[in-house]
Amino acid sequence: MLSSPHPKRPGLQRAQGLLLFAFMLASLTGCTAAFTASPRGVASLPPQVVDTPPQPLVPIPSPSSAETLFDAEGTGLRVPILLYHRISLPSSNYPRLFVPPAAFEAQMAAIAASNVATLTMEDLVTAVKTGKRFAGGALAVTFDDASEDQYTAAFPVLLRYGIRASLFVPTERIGRPGSLTWPQLQTMVASGLIAIEAHSITHRDLTVMDDARAMKEIAGSRAVLRARLGVPVSTFAYPYGRFSRRIESFVARAGYYCAVTTQWRWTHSPKDALTWGRMEVHAGFPGPYLADLARLSGTWIEAPAALQAPPVRRRPATPTPRASPTPAPKPTASPTPKPTATKTP
DSSP states (O other): OOOOOOOOOHHHHHHHHHHHHHHHHHHHHHHHHHHHHSOTTOOOOOGGGOSSOOOOOOOOOOHHHHHHHTTTTOOSEEOOEEEEOBOSOOOSSOGGGBOOHHHHHHHHHHHHHTTOEEEOHHHHHHHHHHTOOOTTOEEEEEEESOBTHIIIIIHHHHHHHTOOEEEEEOGGGTTSTTBOOHHHHHHHHHTTSEEEEEOOSSOOOGGGSOHHHHHHHHHHHHHHHHHHHOOOOOEEEOGGGOOOHHHHHHHHHTTOSEEEOSSOOOEEOGGGGGGBOOEEOOTTOOHHHHHHHHHTOSSBSSOOGGGOOOOOOOOOOOOOOOOOOOOOOOOOOOOOOOOOOOOOO
């Protein structure tokens, strides 16, 4: 029998919010530095290679607003899902998608030194389903788009530090120049550290597709990965982070348990399983920040919905009708006999 979840602690909640505030500052700093260092005149990557198009920078919050802005009051299992794309030196007009190998290794070294649990998406799904907690903290590492450097640069680091991770793979890219190959994916799966999840077939915006094509992208990618790699594939990543209620319904119909977005959230529950958030990591993120995020995680902020027994509805007892008290009869005065006159003879 599972014990009750940890209660909310205001001090911890505020510390978590402030840490995330610093986390975002590091993000913005990393983006600025990367843009400054990016060479001009470099040809941009084809649109389908980029997971998320450039977006306006998020306003920097004040410490007093950080808790609300960064999901500090979210409910569910608190575990940050880190999002990486390219592990190489910036070489495109989208430098925020690149983390240099040296910076990546420093981040993974700090995470490993913190002794937190590192999770694949399969691990995280199981934890959410069962209400599991991680007393020492936890995080999940994910990679999108199946670039070859995820095997040549990231995988050796993950092996060196024993860090579990997940790759979201657009199946049509496998075997193309600059992308992963099926043998490389098989090697990573065989290591026991890497889970392979779906990222559609062609990596195009699903929200503009008709129903049949969108369903083929979602269900077809899962079928290919399961057939070629013998992996369960329980999680889907929306291309470009774009989704709608219609696309969510197709993901559920295709047999996935959950789907991940590019929204900054770090609590995950069964009730929002089709919109779990992730935290995109940049070169400027110091490893200690990631480690601190992980150490503050691993607890349930609210009772897992999947484990809550439905309230027992008891039929209210029918009240026994109380007999109305019979009013006591009012005493009636006995009539006083009238004196009878006696006739004198």
